[in-house]
Amino acid sequence: MTQRSTEHATFTIERDYDAAPARVFAAFADPAAKARWFGPSAEVERALDFAVGGREYFSVGGPGGATYTYDARYEEIVPDTRIVYAYTLDRDDTRMSVSVATVELEPVGAGTRLTLTEQGVFLDGADTPAEREHGTREMIEKLAAVL
Amino acid sequence: MLKQLSVPPERVFHALGDPTRVAMVERLSRGPASVSELAQPLPMSLSAVVQHLAVLEGSGLVSSLKVGRVRTCRIEPAALRGAEDWVAQRRALWEASLDRLGDYLAETAPASELQSAGESQSACEPRSGERGGRASQTCNPAGEAGNQNSTKESLE
Numbered sequence: 001m002t003q004r005s006t007e008h009a010t011f012t013i014e015r016d017y018d019a020a021p022a023r024v025f026a027a028f029a030d031p032a033a034k035a036r037w038f039g040p041s042a043e044v045e046r047a048l049d050f051a052v053g054g055r056e057y058f059s060v061g062g063p064g065g066a067t068y069t070y071d072a073r074y075e076e077i078v079p080d081t082r083i084v085y086a087y088t089l090d091r092d093d094t095r096m097s098v099s100v101a102t103v104e105l106e107p108v109g110a111g112t113r114l115t116l117t118e119q120g121v122f123l124d125g126a127d128t129p130a131e132r133e134h135g136t137r138e139m140i141e142k143l144a145a146v147l
Numbered sequence: 148m149l150k151q152l153s154v155p156p157e158r159v160f161h162a163l164g165d166p167t168r169v170a171m172v173e174r175l176s177r178g179p180a181s182v183s184e185l186a187q188p189l190p191m192s193l194s195a196v197v198q199h200l201a202v203l204e205g206s207g208l209v210s211s212l213k214v215g216r217v218r219t220c221r222i223e224p225a226a227l228r229g230a231e232d233w234v235a236q237r238r239a240l241w242e243a244s245l246d247r248l249g250d251y252l253a254e255t256a257p258a259s260e261l262q263s264a265g266e267s268q269s270a271c272e273p274r275s276g277e278r279g280g281r282a283s284q285t286c287n288p289a290g291e292a293g294n295q296n297s298t299k300e301s302l303e
Contacts, residue, residue, distance in 0.1 A: 011234050012166065015245050019252040027248055033255075037247035116241060 007122040014115050021080040021105040021112045028083055028103065039070065052077055056085070066091050072101075081105055097122045162206035167191070168199050172222065175209060179221040182211075 017024055027033045031048040039046060039058050046058035056072040072087035083103040089096045099120035106113045162168055171185055186196040200220065203209040211220040 009234050009237075010166070011169065011238055013238060013241050013245065015249070017249055017252050019256065023252060023255075023257075024248075027251060033251065037251045038244050114245070116245070118237060118241070120237070 005124055008120070009122070010117065010119045012115060012117045014113065016108060016111055016113050018111045020110065021107050024105055024112045024114060025080045025083075050074065050077070056087075095123055162203050162208050165199070165202075167196075168203055171196075171199060171203060172208060175220055175222040179219050182218045182220065185220060 027037065029050045031050070034048055035046065040060045044058055044060055046056075048054075048056045050056075052074055054074050056074070057070065059067050059069045061067055069090040070087060071090070072085045074083070074085045076082065076084035082105070084100065086098070086100050088098050097120050099118050101119075102115075102117045104115040104117075106115070162172075167189060170189065174180055174185060174188075182197065182200065183193070185200070186193050189196055200209065200211065204211060207223055209220055210223055211218050213219075
């Protein structure tokens with residue numbers, strides 16, 4: 001039985017890179033570059049149309065035969081400065097979460113401070129501890145290995 | 148006996164749905180702190196901090212005890228667990244990705260950036276107004292695989 005629930009959370013991660021904002025931005029904008037550091041490292045169907053209204057997508061097989069699908073839509077792009085996108089994460093046909101991610105780039109000396117903020121709603125996950133213990137943890141470990 | 152906390156997850160997530168309160172929880176996850184210690188790094192009045200603290204206490208995430216004139220706050224790990232799981236997992240995914248981004252940037256650093264770290268002009272700066280996807284096509288002077296060995300070391 002699916003227990004219906006919603007949970008909201010926000011978190012922020014800050015990183016400094018020894019690279020100009022233009023290079024960091026390019027690592028988000030160029031599909032070949034982004035594939036080097038984001039998403040599954042395995043050969044899977046994936047797409048990145050880096051433009052407002054454009055979509056980013058990939059599917060990856062998880063433990064137990066489930067398929068996890070990441071599907072994002074870019075909502076705001078300011079070159080070298082800011083990227084905002086909304087994305088969903090599905091397990092097979094079940095929507096697990098809907099998030100807004102904001103990436104901000106700020107020059108710091110010759111480098112860049114990257115601030116990532118993710119705001120999300122997590123669906124029907126809170127009240128199924130068994131699911132969370134077994135399914136999600138494995139999924140996260142699997143995803144952590146590939147993302 | 149372990150006390151089972153029955154805090155509604157909604158309240159925990161509401162409490163964490165604010166950057167100031169997240170910062171306070173992060174600070175308390177490193178150990179107990181007085182209210183003034185909590186307030187010190189925050190750009191707001193003490194009374195605003197006290198209000199945030201009230202929300203955190205209402206969620207069961209944080210408890211406080213006043214001894215003499217000092218109110219000491221501490222985290223309640225049991226209440227945090229449910230919310231922490233999700234955030235910790237998603238955060239871990241991002242940390243791993245951003246590590247890989249750092250490796251990628253180091254591997255593809257243009258020679259100009261390495262030689263003159265103080266100068267902002269890099270060899271692959273896309274012009275503003277160009278959409279990044281197109282601009283970045285020409286923005287990989289180190290190539291996908293070659294030319295990485297010395298550049299990576301000198302960045303690290």
